[in-house]
Amino acid sequence: MKKITWLIPTVYIVFLMMPIYWLVNMSFKTTNEILGSFTLWPNNFTVENYVTIFTDPTWFMGYVNSLTYVTINTIISLLVALPAAYAFSRYRFLGDKHLFFWLLTNRMAPPAVFALPFFQLYSAIGLFDTHIAVALSHCLFNIPLAVWILEGFMSGVPKELDETAYIDGYSFPQFFFKIFIPAIAAGIGVAAFFCFMFSWVELLLAKTLTAVDVKPIAATMTRTVSTAGYELGLLSAAGTLTIVPGAFVIYFVRNYIAKGFALGRL
């Protein structure tokens, strides 16, 4: 019995970590080693792939572009979702429950459905190949999610807290920024995390709505063949670096997410 208690988590973690290990493993190999032989760890250890990424603008600008539109998107999503979620959690109005559900159904459509309309619209109004174009298109998926998460957290705050603040003499803006926002800080963290993650991993819209100037890392990374032939080592290094921001964000919000689960919203 005692053996099994460490065995099962170990097996679980090994399975989970396997693809990530293989990615990291490949990123320290040369393309020749990857294609030529099966090795469990790099025989000719090299950081050449990483050096290329950090020195070649076509590579590192991919990260800059991605981080830019992801950040813009997260900010827009939260700015829009906060008042919306407040309204849903605090007021009853005609059709509020239907509207709330309809907002969520936006997430049911695959991004591919919206690729063409977005592409045509943005081309027509001159937004094509800009950061804001990708950020806005991702809002379609992230705002409903953020509203839904935030509404859960806000409904966990009794409305008597609002009233107590008003009785104390707080105006609505004072209450909202000094008391309410800190009270749901965990929810904002969780919502930001999900917006960030969706926007960071979303490939199709990001690829469709950009060409040269703001090409995201996901697009750069998925062109498997370049003029230099297969560059598997380089692509692996890019993939490894793509995981890093997500891992960071997860590390910082892990406690909040647990709280979100406790509230039954995630």
Add this chain to the structure above:
Amino acid sequence: MSLEFHELSKQVYDEVHIAHTDLSLNPGVFNVLLGPTLSGKTSLMRLMAGLDQPSTGSVWFKGQNVTGIAVQRRNLAMVYQQFINFPNMSVFENIASPLRIQKLSESQLRPRVEKGAELLKLTPYMHRKPNELSGGQQQRTALARALVKGADLVLLDEPLVNLDYKLREELREELPRLFADTGATVVYATTEPHEALLMGGYTATMREGRVTQYGPTHEVFRKPHDLATAKAFSDPPLNILNLKRTAQGFEGEQGLSLKLPPFQNVPVDEYILGFRPHHLQIQGNAKDILELSGEVTVTEITGSESFIHLKWAEHDWVAHTQGVMHLPPGEKLELYVSASNCLLFDDQEQLVPAQV
């Protein structure tokens, strides 16, 4: 008069929360709002605070019509049944919050907050966040905030309900004293009649969205104007017996005879007799007007006293007696009600004054 309602009513969709109510509370005293759950205590308080707007009628405070005036601009404080504090602020900041908004300087604010904290025994916890406090301490923080604000009107909506018994008893004693010095008009909502009696001051009884009576607590208790007030002010519930007037005197249900002299000046033939549980005696007395034999259903014993639940005809009654009584269910028990302890109501459920 400090706080007045004129023809106040509140309706939410089809539901009447407050029916036409006229009331004026005495200034600077401790007022208890007594009524069972759903009787409209909280609704009335929210109207007092201006958190809700009345459907009709007006609210006056210190001679001014404050209906429709924003909560922020009224000088009041409120403590809820739930423990409501600002989660991101320390106890000190929580208590100081209304004073900060009034833009008091640190040197003016600090002594007031510290005094309030001391009165509510919060001094050792000033730097803690509300979620690091026990329930009692959290509610003390909320009470301290209401206390230091120096509000003209303090609304306490069943603030002690969620506390354990010991704490509740302790705070119940302190509360009227704490607010007595502030000169504020305090309104304290509760469902428990004995709490109203302990708090003293004035009591307004509520039933089904109406204030049935307002006056000094003991007066309301001893001379309820109507059946609703008597019911609201009785725990365990008031025992009730229907009476008919006959040529010989009064007759209860099932031909029960009462030694109540007939009186002719009131032109009503049907009456309701009410008597409180501790007036339903198990020992006879010369002044008794009623003797009957009830059947025991349950006996609750709380150390030094017993609550005997009885059945008589269609009625469920409770007799509250001193001492421990072991009575098996089904046992017949002789019961007596004395004349001075009866409340007689007419068919409109109004008290018939001094009939005996």
